[in-house]
Amino acid sequence: MRYARHLSLLLAATLIAPIAMAQYYQSTRDRVDIAWPEANPIWEMEIYSPSNSSGTEGSGLEIRDVYYNGRKVFGRAHVPVVNVEYEPEGGCGCYRDWNDFEMFFDTEPESNGMAFLDANPGSVKTTCDFDGVVDPLSDQGDMVGIAGEDFGDRLVLTTQMAAGWYRYRVRWTFWLDGTIQPEFTFGHTFNVCTAAGRNHNAYWRFDFDIDGGDDDYAVEMAPSGMTEFDLEAKRFHDDGVSWGVFD
Numbered sequence: 524m525r526y527a528r529h530l531s532l533l534l535a536a537t538l539i540a541p542i543a544m545a546q547y548y549q550s551t552r553d554r555v556d557i558a559w560p561e562a563n564p565i566w567e568m569e570i571y572s573p574s575n576s577s578g579t580e581g582s583g584l585e586i587r588d589v590y591y592n593g594r595k596v597f598g599r600a601h602v603p604v605v606n607v608e609y610e611p612e613g614g615c616g617c618y619r620d621w622n623d624f625e626m627f628f629d630t631e632p633e634s635n636g637m638a639f640l641d642a643n644p645g646s647v648k649t650t651c652d653f654d655g656v657v658d659p660l661s662d663q664g665d666m667v668g669i670a671g672e673d674f675g676d677r678l679v680l681t682t683q684m685a686a687g688w689y690r691y692r693v694r695w696t697f698w699l700d701g702t703i704q705p706e707f708t709f710g711h712t713f714n715v716c717t718a719a720g721r722n723h724n725a726y727w728r729f730d731f732d733i734d735g736g737d738d739d740y741a742v743e744m745a746p747s748g749m750t751e752f753d754l755e756a757k758r759f760h761d762d763g764v765s766w767g768v769f770d
Contacts, residue, residue: 555639555669559678559697565592566678566697572638572668573623573684573693578603581623582728583693583707584669584682591701598732602693602707602725605686610720620686622693626650628683629664638668647672649683651692651710662690688714733770742767 554571558564568589576582582601589597605622609615631646647670650662662685672679677698684691689711696704707725711717733739743750744765 557671557678559673560699565699566590568597570669570680570695573625573682576601576623578622580604580619580621581684583622583684583691584680584695586695594734596731596733598730598736600705600727600729603728604724604726605691605707606724606726607689608722608724609716612719615716615719615721620689620691622684622686622691624685625667626683626685626690627662627664628666628670628681630666630670633664634666634668634670636665640666640668640670642666642670642672644672644674644679647679647681649681649692649710650690651683651708688712688717731768733768739768739770742769 553575554569556567556569558567566589569587571577571585571587573581573583573585576585577599578585578601580603582603585599585601586597587599588595589600602622605620606617607615607620608617628647628649630640630642630648632640632643634640647666648664669680669682672681677696680695680697682693684693689709692706692708692710694706694708696702696706698704705727707727709723730736731739731741740751741753743752744767746763
């Protein structure tokens with residue numbers, strides 16, 4: 524069974540001259556510095572693999588110091604908390620999962636032990652790309668870390684994690700027009716607890732830092748109007764409500 528959660532963000536930033544970068548990717552085990560597209564970068568950022576992310580139990584594929592056309596838009600963005608709540612008859616309770624154990628997935632070419640791979644577009648395939656319950660022995664591929672796919676109009680970054688019998692995929696898509704699509708996808712192998720009804724809750728944290736955070740403010744946009752706010756403690760899904768962050 525596969526569950527995907529998507530969130531689209533559009534950054535309508537003022538266009539200014541991009542920061543020059545020496546090369547497309549600069550990779551170490553701890554972090555990867557990205558400037559994309561290679562010829563004339565509009566996106567620049569640091570990305571961190573799950574095993575090097577900042578959350579207490581890991582936070583998946585984490586991005587920091589994100590610039591769009593030379594303008595800073597993110598200080599940090601990640602998923603520091605994932606909870607699994609089982610229905611009472613399952614007997615498995617409520618559990619906080621971890622987001623720092625990296626799992627094998629398929630790419631072309633093979634990674635050959637690289638922490639970051641410039642993969643062929645369309646070649647990345649994780650356990651979460653299969654429909655249905657997945658046999659744990661089907662975990663395949665030799666990529667452990669982050670794969671990047673350059674589709675020309677978008678850069679897609681993917682990693683896969685394991686938390687017991689679950690497989691979690693984090694994927695970030697960065698479009699030329701300033702749109703960002705973060706995705707957290709849930710898959711599982713067979714287990715007595717996965718046979719029970721359950722809810723997965725992924726908690727995103729976005730530190731918008733537009734040209735520095737001092738003058739940033741957030742608004743809630745609803746059919747009734749726009750309201751500035753400082754803290755959102757809890758919000759159930761509502762198609763009529765969206766949020767904006769302004770500088």
